[in-house]
Amino acid sequence: MSAVMPTERVPRPVTPRPLPSERRLDGFTYEYEGERRTLAELHVRTHTTGFAVLHRGVLVGEDYPGRFASPSSRFQLFSLTKSVTSILMGIALEEGALGSTGDKVVSYLHELRGSAYDGPTVEDLLHMSSGVEFVEDYTDPMSSFAQFERAVSKAGSLLDVVRSLPRAAEPGGAFNYSTVDSQVLGWVLESATGMSLPRYAHSRLWSRIGAEHDAYYFLTRGCPRTALGGGSFNATVRDMARIGLLMARGGELDGQPIVPASWVERNRGVAMPHLAVGALGADIAPHYGYANQWWTLQGGRRSFTGIGIHGQYLWVDPEADVVVVKTSAWDTAEDDSRDAETVAALSALVAYLEAHG
Template sequence: MTTKKTSIIKVALLSLLGLILIAGVYYAPLIQRLYFSLNIEDEASMPENLRTLHQYYSTHLIESSATPQPFPRQLQENVLPESFQSHGETIKTKAFFTDAKPTGLVIIKDGQIIYENYWRGLTESDTQFAFSVAKSITSVLVGMAIGDGLINDVNDSVTKYLPHFKGSAWDKATIANTLEMSSGVEFDEDYSRTDTDMRRFQMAYLFDKPMEDFLLSLKSNREPGISQGYNSMETQAAGFVIRSVIGERSLSNYMHEKLWQPLGAQDNAYWNVDGAGMEVAIGGLSMSLRDLAKIGQLYLQRGRWNGEQLIPESWVLESTTPSKPYQMPGRDNPLSEKPFGYGYLWWTPVDPNGREYYASGLYGQYLFVNEDKGIVIAMYNANNNFNSAPDWWKERYEDFFQAIAQKY
């Protein structure tokens, strides 16, 4: 009898162990992802974390171009200023680099690389997660979809393309509203707290929940087209609009066909997707710095590349030019919560020097264009202190970029 009981217990324990092992295998990717997310800001490992982030999530591959086109190089001395002005003080560039923790910097003048350098393990062919720089790429794809006749007008309603959004917080919003972040949809995006809508979104994404469900759960707190309030979910809504008009293609397919291939992108890129296979338009792209710089050069050239108009010139101008009161830069603009200007998912400096605009991502990812000087600057950082004062840091980075441009 004792032997029989012992056998039963052994079988039960083995079955339990088997279930634990099966659960461990099943949940291992989630456990790894959670651990990775909790430690992403660790200073020592952050550069590697940003290089490998796409390996911990489901992604769509954006293959490099079949005909890669490297930038011509004409490296110059003394490209970087020794110092620059920011927040009323003189900052030594060397000290700025110590604080900003750059991983890569590419500067292009008149279509040629004049400066290129990498730090902290990044190489020219490595990808780095670019966070909200993906928002500006989403704007590029909207412009391409308009150029292809897939979207009639940026002032069309969101529900024209997403009829199942009718009755939701997005009911009155236009595509333009989502690109300006003026939809009136309520979303708390404070990264310094854990009790926010952004944290709820991040947790849902970690567990592979469809982003569309999250967007449809949000509420509206004001009429659209009245004021600007930074809300990443607006970009995701724009991403869903693109997805609805490009047929069987994903955003990644469309980006490869319309952008990566004709630009001669040299490296693969990766776009994070949710459990339903939808790209994270708000900030899910990993790409090399040299390929990111090509997008800046494309915009500098008003959407033209190798004699072909990849993006309508009118879109390049419209998307990078604040025009409505709530889009205008200024520290005392009551209609915007930010001092920077904002076009269609492209920022402009607090104090622009001519036609300047840029893409910006968490922890210091940037693509900056000064058209008057013929300058494109692409910069990756692993700035683990960025979230302590994001707008302060953003202004310091843009002051640095403007100082570079003003040397020419």
């Protein structure tokens, strides 16, 4: 992405946090559609480009089957960016830069007064429940997502796109997956902190987790250029595994609190029926719920994952202290079959590590 779009760097710290390594996945297999399969088969079947597994902070598996992929490759993470934005929001709230998740969006963004975002709170946007109509259709050139994408890539005005969206429902009561909700959250964060998303990400997150490599956000072509809080973060697999480890450890690394534990706990689910696993709507796989810009997972473990289109995952199971990062190159933005197989494989992988820990 840095070859085709303007970017802003998120610099790595001088000293990276080491990830001890001990390969332990040679005997792992998973079952899907009545067949027993290996990780190598998962990678072929689901077009994996990069893959890393942490168990109790140890790198127990790592592969880069994708063309041009390596431990130093920065991958376009698509909507995994949303989960990073959520982390930054939690930090800003703890610092007092952000007053409350109950604050109205327009108290930070006066330019959205009179739009459909005049009414929803920060909390509403965190749960994709703004009530603003936005059609996240990646194939329809007339959809509101296509308008958003054209504004990003062809020097249009994102603000004009956001202001043009109509109200579809009352805020807080209905789930509607929306990259624009996350974009507005990013703008709220920038307004509250007085810093760009990349600068704040470096200061409060990247420098504290001991990242190995610089990350970056790509920016809109049009000026004023802006990072996308919902989809322009690029980073290495190992550094995203460090983010996952932070989440698995309740927001703390090596005794240093970075994200409030109460904020991380929100990622595991909130008591709102319309966000429960299986309740998100007919077009969302029934093994997912949603909370705080993360996808919640079925079962009693209360694990959660960030997801990006074309097969990007940041899977976090705090109970087992397991983190899995999977980057992929699906030929379509969404694929129910590849997603279902990935979920089956990663769930089985957690169980395997618990049994062989």
